[in-house]
Amino acid sequence: MQNKATTRVLEAIRKFYEHLVEPFVGREEEARAITLAILAREHTILIGEPGTAKSALARRAAELIRARFFKYLLTKYTEPSELFGPLDLNALREGRYVRITRGKLPEAEIVFLDEVFNANSAILNALLSIMQERIWYDGYTEIVVPLWTLIGASNRVPEEPELEAVYDRFLVRQYTRPLPESKWAELLDAGWKLEAGLTTKPEPVLDMDTLRQAHKLIFSVNLSRIKHKLLKLYAIFEERGIHLTDRRKTKALKIVAANALLEGRLEATEEDLTVLKYIAPHDIEDFDRVLVILSEELKMPEKYLRELNEIRANVQEAAKLASMLRSYDPRLVDLFRSLKIAKSRVLSIAKDVEDESVRTLAEQVAREIDEVLEKISYKLGM
Ligand SMILES: Nc1ncnc2c1ncn2[C@@H]1O[C@H](COP(=O)(O)OP(=O)(O)O)[C@@H](O)[C@H]1O
Ligand SMILES: [Mg+2]
Secondary structure, three states, rough: OHHHHHHHHHHHHHHHHHHHHHHOOHHHHHHHHHHHHHHHOOOEEEEOOOOOOOOHHHHHHHHHOOEEEEEEHHHHHHHOHHHOOOOOHHHHOOOOOOOOOOEEEEEOOOOEEOOOOHHHHHHHHHHHHHHHOEEEOOOOOOEEEOOOEEEEOOOOOOOOHHHHHHHOOOOEEEEOOOOHHHHHHHHHHHHHHHHHOOOOOOOOOOOHHHHHHHHHHHHHHEEOOOOHHHHHHHHHHHHOOOOOHHHHHHHHHHHHHHHHOOOOEEEOOHHHHHHHHOOOOOOOOHHHHHHHHHHHHHOOHHHHHHHHHHHHHHHHHHHHHHHOOOOOOOEEEEHHHHHHHHHHHHHHHHHHHHOOOHHHHHHHHHHHHHHHHHHHHOOOOO
16 A cells, blocks of 8 residues: 555656656657666666767756756866865865865766766766765865766766776666667657757756655565566576676666656566666677567566557557458458468467466457458458
8 A cells, every 4th residue: 555645756756757758759768767766866877879868868857856966078188176166275275175065066966977987087086985975085075975866978888997987886877879760750849849948947846855755665665576586687697798796786676676666666576677778788789688688588568568559559440441441352361461460469479478467458459350350251252
């Protein structure tokens, strides 16, 4: 049972995701990655070529949360003072080493660092402890920072060993690819609106308090049903040369639980393990390899339900067409053939998938196909 407060918190999280994804085309994965990281109080990185809406997504995420935000585009020449604030010269004269941090990273809850792997080693070192311990070591002082989530963007996966440690701390990784040709028409419309400023700046839908409550809920998600499968997946990844550090193996659980919450559940199911697609990949090639492993290993009811509904819509179209065609029209033969193929697909889904709702729908669609097949056979004088 969910109490009212829980329901309200889960609704706010859902709303955040929906508002985040809304103006973009084909950026559901990116929006989910950001949402999960924020829920889990972890860091996330979008890796991809320029112009794929990485910055726009991060900006929108920040607008949707009532939080202190800091963003910066890093170059090789970026100095620590640009991120952490300039040295306070008055204090320095008195022999104290203090930075003026107002409006800078040390005071921000949500941070966006574009081209984060351009950071020089002084910045990288500071980022490491800030990301890991939420402590900023500056000169002689140790300061606890309010950072909740760091969103990074980069056009590449780093190869330099000194960047590896920072990369490992981005628990949630998403490879942001340019849209496929089938989405270009939609992109023009959506991009036009964004460029023209027709997409109004959204009102925040989350505040830090609600976010903290949502974050706490993560630890009440029941994970008992998926642990066994998770361990099996870790073994498969390792076997296929996809290595997760122990840190990532542990923290992955938080993202699994966060996904259950985003789906309005307090119990994790196999479907939630699909979030490993954001956690297991290291190199660019890994993103596809992990997807293949997950789709082999996980039964995903949602996916099958979607496919069945698509088949069902096609069957209804076919039924309409069949009723318009005259007897012995050769097109009836084509319809008959494709319905036969659709039916064997539906039956194989019904056989392979254990999920109750998938089975029921598959049986229903199979019956509907049979009805249309019967009508066509009649018209064909079979
Ligand atoms: N998938 C998309 N949906 C809608 N608009 C997009 C999409 N991809 C790119 N755009 C348009 O291109 C602009 C550039 O994106 P930007 O966030 O600067 O990319 P990046 O940070 O990845 O280089 C966006 O502001 C938007 O107008
Ligand atoms: Mg950018």
